[in-house]
Amino acid sequence: MITRRTALMGAAFAAAAAPAVIAKQAAAASEAVTPEGKMVDISNLPRRKVKLVAPPMVHEHEQVSTKPPAVIEFEMTIIEKEVEIDEDGTMLQGMTFNGSIPGPLMVVHEGDYVELTLINPPENQMQHNIDFHAATGGLGGGSLTLVNPGEKTILRFKADRPGTFVYHCAPGGPMIPWHVVSGMSGAIMVLPRKGLSDHEGKPVGYDTVYYIGENDFYIPKDADGEYMRFEDVGSSYGDTVEVMNKLIPTHVVFNGRVGSLTGDNALKAKVGETVLIVHSQANRDTRPHLIGGHGDLVWETGKFNNIPQRDQETWFIRGGSAGSALYTFKQPGVYAYVNHNLIEAVNLGATAHVVVEGEWNNDLMAQVMAPTAYGVAHSGTQALP
Numbered sequence: 386m387i388t389r390r391t392a393l394m395g396a397a398f399a400a401a402a403a404p405a406v407i408a409k410q411a412a413a414a415s416e417a418v419t420p421e422g423k424m425v426d427i428s429n430l431p432r433r434k435v436k437l438v439a440p441p442m443v444h445e446h447e448q449v450s451t452k453p454p455a456v457i458e459f460e461m462t463i464i465e466k467e468v469e470i471d472e473d474g475t476m477l478q479g480m481t482f483n484g485s486i487p488g489p490l491m492v493v494h495e496g497d498y499v500e501l502t503l504i505n506p507p508e509n510q511m512q513h514n515i516d517f518h519a520a521t522g523g524l525g526g527g528s529l530t531l532v533n534p535g536e537k538t539i540l541r542f543k544a545d546r547p548g549t550f551v552y553h554c555a556p557g558g559p560m561i562p563w564h565v566v567s568g569m570s571g572a573i574m575v576l577p578r579k580g581l582s583d584h585e586g587k588p589v590g591y592d593t594v595y596y597i598g599e600n601d602f603y604i605p606k607d608a609d610g611e612y613m614r615f616e617d618v619g620s621s622y623g624d625t626v627e628v629m630n631k632l633i634p635t636h637v638v639f640n641g642r643v644g645s646l647t648g649d650n651a652l653k654a655k656v657g658e659t660v661l662i663v664h665s666q667a668n669r670d671t672r673p674h675l676i677g678g679h680g681d682l683v684w685e686t687g688k689f690n691n692i693p694q695r696d697q698e699t700w701f702i703r704g705g706s707a708g709s710a711l712y713t714f715k716q717p718g719v720y721a722y723v724n725h726n727l728i729e730a731v732n733l734g735a736t737a738h739v740v741v742e743g744e745w746n747n748d749l750m751a752q753v754m755a756p757t758a759y760g761v762a763h764s765g766t767q768a769l770p
């Protein structure tokens with residue numbers, strides 16, 4: 386029988402094997418680095434530093450840009466840390482951009498330059514990098530940003546097309562899916578300079594953005610069926626990859642853990658407020674649905690040059706993409722925002738709540754009769770309602 390302790394020892398073996406894999410992948414990635422080429426002078430562009438905030442919140446930003454294109458400077462520190470992912474105390478050896486799962490949402494405008502300082506502190510074990518789906522060339526920046534523990538790197542790319550896009554770690558080979566399902570993904574929103582437009586091309590805006598990052602986790606179990614816990618991220622690799630390769634997640638969650646956006650952590654809104662929900666999934670397909678609400682305008686693939694779909698009930702986020710949905714709340718109450726694979730929503734964790742304040746509109750919905758026993762007829766036969 387494998388106890389938790391022997392499981393941990395087995396994991397230590399896996400840790401010893403892992404660095405060889407990493408080193409091999411690192412060599413492959415560095416060969417792809419070709420930073421020479423057409424030099425562009427951006428020295429005259431204004432620069433702005435933006436401090437990132439943890440999801441579901443999003444840093445302050447303009448929707449309609451009032452400024453010319455600029456170099457937007459972001460900084461992210463990669464943090465490897467153990468995180469609790471459910472109410473039962475199940476622990477994941479996580480790998481994170483800036484300490485949160487998902488990493489922060491960055492917001493820029495089309496034509497801006499994103500300049501990211503990526504820091505891999507010396508206490509980390511792994512090499513990491515970043516692949517921006519919004520960027521062009523260099524494996525999305527992955528081939529130019531591979532950093533060892535104790536190194537940092539600066540990547541600049543031009544945000545040349547609008548939309549919501551995933552970014553994720555992609556250090557090579559089997560490290561790629563492992564780092565992603567350990568938490569290393571996030572999203573960037575590149576807004577059109579004139580802001581968002583509806584299906585008729587008329588300007589639309591939002592009062593709030595919620596950033597929801599969905600993750601599938603694969604936590605190994607020991608011989609007793611208990612979730613295993615590991616000493617560090619390296620030692621979790623061997624057992625985790627076995628679960629990953631069966632493609633059946635043990636947890637499917639929003640923002641890093643079961644319940645991260647429910648109960649006291651629920652999102653808040655008011656009747657009449659318009660929210661933009663940015664939803665990313667870096668690895669696996671999902672299908673968001675707002676129970677009791679709709680997607681008024683949905684950019685299912687997240688790309689704002691396409692005409693948004695209207696009045697959606699459920700929309701599809703392809704694994705490896707970020708979609709966006711705009712909705713104006715019309716009715717107060719608690720809304721559940723779920724992955725409408727309901728097993729994943731209810732049993733595995735992919736549920737958020739939005740608590741909406743305001744006045745109930747009886748025209749949209751009314752309880753004509755509260756649930757009432759419809760009685761038993763005197764003859765003893767059931768009456769029809």
Ligand SMILES: [Cu+2]
Pocket residue numbers: 480511512513514554555556564569
């Ligand atoms: Cu990584």
